[in-house]
Amino acid sequence: MSNNPIVKGKLVCVALNDSEQFNAMQAEFAEAPYKGAPTQPVLYFKPHNTWSTDGAVVEWADGADSMVVGASLAVVFGKECCRVSQAEALDYVEGYTLVHDFSLVEQNYYRPDIKGKCLDTSAPIGAAVVAVEDPQALTVVTSVNGTVVNETPVSQLVRGVAELISTISYIMTLQPGDVIAVGFPGQRAPVAKGDKVCSVIAGVTELNNTLGE
Template identity: 40%
Template sequence: MTPALPTPSGTLFGVALNYRGLLDSRLAEFGDKPYLKPPQRPVLFIKTPNTRNGHEGSVTAPAGERLQPGPALGVVIGRRASRVQPADALDHIAGYLVVNEFSLPEDSYYRPAVKAKCRDGFCALGDQLVPRDAVAAVEDLTLRLLVNGEVRQENTTANWVRGLPQLLAEITEFMTLDVGDVLITGTPEGRVDVVPGDRVEVVIDGIGRLANTVVAEVRP
């Protein structure tokens, strides 16, 4: 009997700047203070538990703020991973799902953007977990962001800065990933603004579709 896939109920770890086009667009500023040089290791952030959302869930656009969706491939950990070697890294993956990592625009990568990243409902996870072995070429998947049925953003995991073996090896060198944790492998350059009433969809070939509706903030 095939073992059941784990529920993606653990910690949500995001990877920033993992698309070549996005990293290249920021290289000039990384030569200035406070950075002084481009990042040498993965730039990580956490989507806190209150950010969890799902397929067909609503996402609240904070009043007076710009809201931007972020299409991403999510990697669900299936076996505890600590100090893994690149050659063994994929053995720790249970499967893949679609993620929409909503945030407010970021001006800096120097400090974690908690206020921009960790609003309620700001991390939608698809309801379909595709087993690792069912995806032949995880580093050649096309991602599309659609707003009201129109493609507004398109890229491919072939443009990752770090592939999964390197990413998992570098992260687990200092931090253990546990069963059910989700690694959000990065959002590409070209993020767009969405407003209340918009229907936002992320489609990843071979993985699935995730849809959410943007609603206006209601303040007491």
């Protein structure tokens, strides 16, 4: 089923987890249709048709005028993880890697964004899965055609890695080969056909993709 050697079951992504974006949107959260800030992590799936790899050419969405990309630190599970505490959460992690979430521009967060987020090949995962002592100390840096467009310290996320693993593990049992992308920059970077996107976590891994024509 999987087009990627790392993710085997599900790829869960966390939206609205960049504290800069989260704080900037407070007034909007109070209005319709949201009528209140989220009290829980805002989650979405990237389904299996979206999974691709380091080096993959990401398809340009049919008929789209514009696309954006965000990169996230991703947690790869090494063992079954069901209802775990924050204190023990990291024990279930095999290692860490990167996810690129290519999508249409995020218009709003009210309804599941199937049209925007479920595009074929739009979720490259990789390149390597690496054990890390403290994932909160990592920073994800993304460049488009060599120019840095985002620099997101994991410590800037509203909810950290251990908290997310714990919370999500009470909703759904995570299996070996399941992946959580813990948070994307609030300002997704615009991309154009043929662009080269590179994300790096220093000393951990790097993920390179090219937009199709």
